[in-house]
Amino acid sequence: xxxxGIDIELSNDRSRLVINRLNVVMWNGLIGLGLVMLMxxxxxxxxSAFWVALSIPVVLLGTLxxxxxxxxxxxxxxxxxxxxxxxxxxxxxxVVAENIWHHREHGxxxxxxxxxxxxxxxxxxxxxxxxxxxxxxxxxxxxxVLGDFVFVIPLVVVLALTISILDTMFIMPAHLIxxxxxxxxxxxxxxxxxxxxxxxxxxxxLHKLLPMRYAVTGVFVALLLAASFxxxxxxxxxxxxxxxxxxxxxxxxxxxxxSLEHTAEKLQEIEALVAGLPDHELDSFTTRVGTHDFHNxxxxxxxxxxxxxxxxxxxxxxxxxxIVDSLRTQTAPLDGFDSIVYSIDSGGPPVxxxxxxxxxxxxxxxxxxxxxxxxxxxxxxxxxxxxxxxDKAGKEQIVVDLDYIRLAEHELSVADVAKNLRLAYDxxxxxxxxxxxxxxxxRVILEEKARGSAEVLGQLVIPNRYGRFVELQxxxxxxxxxxxxxxxxxxxERTITVTANIDKEVTTPLLATNAVLDAIDIQRDWPGMRMxxxxxxxxxxxxxxxLAVAFAVAAVGIYLVLVLLFNSLxxxxxxxxxxxxxxxxxxxxxxxxxxxxGFLAMLGVIGLVGIVVNDSLILVNxxxxxxxxxxxxxxxEVVVDATKHRLRPILLTSITTVAGLLPMD
Numbered sequence: 008x009x010x011x012g013i014d015i016e017l018s019n020d021r022s023r024l025v026i027n028r029l030n031v032v033m034w035n036g037l038i039g040l041g042l043v044m045l046m047x048x049x050x051x052x053x054x055s056a057f058w059v060a061l062s063i064p065v066v067l068l069g070t071l072x073x074x075x076x077x078x079x080x081x082x083x084x085x086x087x088x089x090x091x092x093x094x095x096x097x098x099x100x101x102v103v104a105e106n107i108w109h110h111r112e113h114g115x116x117x118x119x120x121x122x123x124x125x126x127x128x129x130x131x132x133x134x135x136x137x138x139x140x141x142x143x144x145x146x147x148x149x150x151x152v153l154g155d156f157v158f159v160i161p162l163v164v165v166l167a168l169t170i171s172i173l174d175t176m177f178i179m180p181a182h183l184i185x186x187x188x189x190x191x192x193x194x195x196x197x198x199x200x201x202x203x204x205x206x207x208x209x210x211x212x213l214h215k216l217l218p219m220r221y222a223v224t225g226v227f228v229a230l231l232l233a234a235s236f237x238x239x240x241x242x243x244x245x246x247x248x249x250x251x252x253x254x255x256x257x258x259x260x261x262x263x264x265x266s267l268e269h270t271a272e273k274l275q276e277i278e279a280l281v282a283g284l285p286d287h288e289l290d291s292f293t294t295r296v297g298t299h300d301f302h303n304x305x306x307x308x309x310x311x312x313x314x315x316x317x318x319x320x321x322x323x324x325x326x327x328x329x330i331v332d333s334l335r336t337q338t339a340p341l342d343g344f345d346s347i348v349y350s351i352d353s354g355g356p357p358v359x360x361x362x363x364x365x366x367x368x369x370x371x372x373x374x375x376x377x378x379x380x381x382x383x384x385x386x387x388x389x390x391x392x393x394x395x396x397x398d399k400a401g402k403e404q405i406v407v408d409l410d411y412i413r414l415a416e417h418e419l420s421v422a423d424v425a426k427n428l429r430l431a432y433d434x435x436x437x438x439x440x441x442x443x444x445x446x447x448x449x450r451v452i453l454e455e456k457a458r459g460s461a462e463v464l465g466q467l468v469i470p471n472r473y474g475r476f477v478e479l480q481x482x483x484x485x486x487x488x489x490x491x492x493x494x495x496x497x498x499x500e501r502t503i504t505v506t507a508n509i510d511k512e513v514t515t516p517l518l519a520t521n522a523v524l525d526a527i528d529i530q531r532d533w534p535g536m537r538m539x540x541x542x543x544x545x546x547x548x549x550x551x552x553x554l555a556v557a558f559a560v561a562a563v564g565i566y567l568v569l570v571l572l573f574n575s576l577x578x579x580x581x582x583x584x585x586x587x588x589x590x591x592x593x594x595x596x597x598x599x600x601x602x603x604x605g606f607l608a609m610l611g612v613i614g615l616v617g618i619v620v621n622d623s624l625i626l627v628n629x630x631x632x633x634x635x636x637x638x639x640x641x642x643x644e645v646v647v648d649a650t651k652h653r654l655r656p657i658l659l660t661s662i663t664t665v666a667g668l669l670p671m672d
Contacts, residue, residue: 018291058182059100069170088163105656117184131628139617145557234594243515243603247353252327255351257313263400265309348393361516362507363542378503390513401492413482418471582623
């Protein structure tokens with residue numbers, strides 16, 4: 008029985024996120040399934056559409072079954088990867104189903120059409136699986152915190168593609184012919200009249216454009232250069248955007264020496280503002296006194312942490328950034344706080360604050376002055392807020408200021424003073440005595456009453472090199488000052504870390520950090536000091552550099568796989584050169600929506616690379632087959648015929664990929 012006025016409420020219910028993500032996967036799968044079936048029915052028939060679309064639940068369930076074998080389980084990251092893979096797992100099934108349909112159009116019996124149609128595209132289909140897997144595999148080799156975070160994404164994709172190829176090559180063809188085979192339907196299949204007309208018109212347009220191929224290529228190259236220039240000049244990269252976040256933290260700090268009771272009382276002022284958020288925005292919040300948890304290691308009586316949990320993003324009118332900006336404006340006038348800092352959980356791995364600069368050096372005064380210069384410089388950067396230093400003031404302590412001239416006159420050194428102060432206040436083990444089976448140490452130290460007296464400190468005697476005793480107050484002065492709450496080290500040197508948040512609609516962590524590093528000439532003005540970027544900037548650079556190397560290796564791997572397929576060194580380049588042109592649409596889409604490129608966008612680009620390569624290599628492979636079987640035809644005729652033949656599967660793979668991913672918008 009709880010006392011009156013006390014209730015137990017559930018806060019930060021993480022199962023809510025899992026349930027939401029499961030619902031997204033389920034509904035996206037169902038909607039994507041329906042859209043895919045609709046598109047396939049328009050181009051083929053409902054029977055083929057059903058069996059091709061059925062690969063979506065088959066592949067997802069098979070992936071779930073295999074994940075534990077590799078030490079992975081169903082979590083929010085794995086479900087995000089499943090949402091991504093929904094749109095691409097039907098591509099190979101479409102190619103096989105369309106080719107079987109094509110053979111039926113030419114009068115082959117169902118079972119012959121299934122065998123011939125599947126075999127004809129088996130090599131390019133298997134190659135597309137390998138190239139798509141290679142596009143995602145570099146994520147296995149990403150370093151840093153982000154590498155551990157994303158490991159399950161390529162695992163889900165590779166497992167899904169593996170199951171997809173087994174279903175496509177061995178199971179689906181049998182289903183596609185089952186109805187015709189059982190009913191004895193041996194009639195020739197017909198393509199819809201509207202698509203025949205569209206395909207013929209497309210072939211005519213292509214036939215006219217091929218003689219102008221250099222001009223057409225020039226237009227697309229110009230578009231690519233313009234898109235690349237715009238991306239480099241105006242588009243930003245933000246690892247994990249915070250707009251859709253559903254939790255944030257308020258880190259409050261009161262003046263040094265504040266008691267736990269006073270800190271708890273002052274935090275109620277912030278709690279009242281948080282509690283005033285609308286019910287459709289605020290789910291719950293918790294308050295902890297004396298700690299900043301993982302944000303700032305250690306415990307201090309003047310620290311407080313409010314963890315605020317919002318409702319689902321779809322239920323709110325404002326995003327997390329807007330809510331935090333509103334609260335920041337309301338808490339700014341509050342008196343009695345040294346600082347109130349906001350930190351939004353973007354949902355990614357713990358990569359630190361957006362801006363984090365370490366000041367490293369052994370000179371305490373230089374280190375503090377450089378940290379102050381960095382803070383001043385950050386205050387001039389647009390979009391930067393919540394600037395903090397981790398050299399927080401701790402409890403009051405007695406500072407011993409040595410007079411070096413008097414030390415020399417009395418034949419004493421700094422080491423002599425330090426050694427005797429440590430002996431007096433920390434003690435020293437002088438002997439051990441065994442009592443039975445246990446050794447007991449005896450420590451010599453000032454008695455507790457004397458250690459608490461400032462007068463005794465001044466009267467502490469220190470022997471010099473000649474054995475004469477000198478009182479400490481003769482060579483030093485004493486003052487009260489706050490001591491450090493924590494002493495931080497980086498690479499075995501003392502460090503001060505300056506951190507800040509940013510408005511990601513104004514700037515990015517990388518731009519804000521570089522603005523500070525470029526403005527300070529550390530070699531000229533701060534000799535002996537070092538500045539090292541950390542936090543999100545460090546993780547972004549570390550992860551992206553390792554990812555760039557891995558992708559270069561993957562590109563070489565894709566090229567070698569295509570060389571094996573085409574038995575040519577030039578044709579793989581023709582296939583892969585289509586990838587940059589696909590990025591024109593990516594840049595246009597992000598520019599039109601005013602969005603920064605983020606980690607999830609990079610995943611989408613990787614998936615796009617696989618689809619572009621798949622469509623290109625299937626087209627080139629057919630052109631090679633037609634050219635070898637019809638040596639009298641001109642190259643232009645071969646290209647037009649191959650493109651007309653592959654127009655339907657290429658359109659279907661593109662349209663169904665969009666249809667599968669459209670519910671995520």
